[in-house]
Amino acid sequence: ERGESKRIKRKVKVVELPVGATEDRVVGTLDLEHALKKGEKRIEPGILAAAHRGILYVDEVNLLEDHVVDVLLDSAAMGVNTIEREGVSFSHPSRFTLVGTMNPEEGELRPQLLDRFGLCVIVEGIQETEERVKIMERRLAFEENPEGFCSRWKKASEELSQRIKNAMEILPQVEIDRSLLFEIANYCLEVGVDGHRADIIMLKTSKTLAAWDGRKKVELEDIVKAAELALPHRVRRRPLEEIKGDVGSLVKQEWLSWKAS
Structure with a gap:
């Protein structure tokens, strides 16, 4: 046995x-x-x-x-x-x-x-007055009553945790059409990244995004989001902020073209 x-x-x-x-x-x-x-x-x-x-x-x-x-x-x-x-x-x-x-x-x-970092996120300061006020209020609420604050947001945290678990279960079943693999390769060639790690990271990220949305099939929208996360820091010729703008413009054009077709 x-x-x-x-x-x-x-x-x-x-x-x-x-x-x-x-x-x-x-x-x-x-x-x-x-x-x-x-x-x-x-x-x-x-x-x-x-x-x-x-x-x-x-x-x-x-x-x-x-x-x-x-x-x-x-x-x-x-x-x-x-x-x-x-x-x-x-x-x-x-x-x-x-x-x-x-x-x-x-x-x-x-x-x-x-290049070892799969994804890159540029964090910018909050410029909206209302959002800055919310940050102050929540910080004060936590300092005054940490347990009460955690209890207030417990349900939202549990829902987020469950969504992550669901995505992890779906991920092995997510499929991607071969045509979208060409989209990934085109993005990487367009911005001039070196090597093939970016292609692979974009592939894995797009499948993860699909699973996050509860889908078992990758869509072009997932490729667009993956490009904005996986490509900017891999183009070394210019600052990250400038590159991010270029990648954003590229994927936006592709996305609008796809929506129109």
């Missing part, structure tokens, strides 16, 4: 990588204290081990030291982190979702790391 292994569910971890983190803190190191006391070599896992199967968040990612960036690139590419200290080599799985924030005015990202 064949047995069945039990599935254990756990919350997705969010691990923060500080800008000033050393390579030993990120990769892991040899536990010298244990070695001196016990005469045994033992590895002390780092941030990459803690982030396995979770989210690795980096604030001011453009300010990371080059050697730390190299470590992230290696782990992101291989899905494995290797610790080598004092003649001891140890490897462990290190698959994580990398999330970073940055201010472009404080410096650019290395192209190799920039």
